[in-house]
Amino acid sequence: MTALTGDTPWFRNYRPAPDAPLRLVCLPHAGGAATFYHPVAQALSPRIEVLAVQYPGRQDRREEPAVTDIAVLADTIAEALAPRTDRPYALFGHSMGATVAFEAARRLEAAGHGPAALFVSGRRAPCLDREGDLQPRTDEEVVAEIRALNGTGAELLDDAEVLDMILPALRADYAAVRRYRYSDGPALRCPVTAFTGDSDPKASAADVGAWAGHTGSAFELRVLPGGHFFLVDQQHAVLRTVEHHLTAAAAVAV
Structure with a gap:
């Protein structure tokens, strides 16, 4: 079951849990969509209600222009999320989504309704941002990177029609990164938990550990087996940590 929030196109709720005491807002990677977090909603509901962010330019928002600026994404998501901060909540972002989640958390804290916790995955700390970043620029480079990271099945990338559908979102997201x-700016007031795979070529343990400098609260680094999309195979371990830390952070915040 999918509940589309009527007042905003930004969130998908695959397992509505209106009585859940906690909420987790999940932000996808470059080229990703809200459906990536469908298994998370299934695993955590009804204890935690999961809202998955749907960026424009993909799936049911395919006709909308994709956003090529992370600041604009963060501004819009923070604004859309503000009415949904009625209970303790956390942000979870993977890869590009980690950066968007961080910037949204900064804006939400500044507005007085920040998250109880921030979870980031597969992305080096923002303070290690490198000018140029060696991110793919051409379509060929983007496809080669996705193949290398195992982010999309090779059979999809080999299908010209499917590739034509997903390339616009990929172009926009890589441009944003x-x-x-x-x-x-000020360190976040909420605790941060960072995850990475022990063989992730995009996010070494040292670079992900530098997220510690972005919070004035508690920090934990979890290194799990796998590459850039380690969290697919390590979902149970990741969600067990998320639930533990979100529950603890919410208890402190009350």
Whole structure:
């Protein structure tokens, strides 16, 4: 079952849990969509209600222009999420989604309704942002990177019609990552938990551990077996940690 929130196109609720005391808002990777987090909603409901962010330019928002600026994404998501901060909640972002989640958390804290916790996965700390970033620029480079990271099945990339459908979102997302520049500011007040795979070529343990510098609260680094999309195979371990830390952080916040 999918509940589409009527007042905003930004969230998908695959397992509505209106009585859940906690909420987890999940942000996808570059080229990703809200459906990536369908298994998370299944695993956590009804204890935690999961809202999956749907960026424009893909799936049911395919006719909308994709956003090529992480700051704009963060601004819009923070605004759309504000009415849904009626209970303790956390943000979870993978890869590009980790950066968007971080920037949204900064805005939500500044507005006085920040998250109880931030979970980031498969992305180095924003303070290690590197100008140029060596992100793919051409369609060929984007496809080669996705193949290398095992982010999309090879059979999909080999299908010209499917590839034509997903390339616009990939182009936009990689452009957003290339253009992102971290701006110094106050550390987050919420705790941060960072995950990465022990063989992730995009996010070494040292680079992901640097997220510790972005919070004035508790920090934990979890390194799990796998590559860039380790969290698919390690879902149980990741969600067990998420549920534990979100429950603890919410208890402190009350």
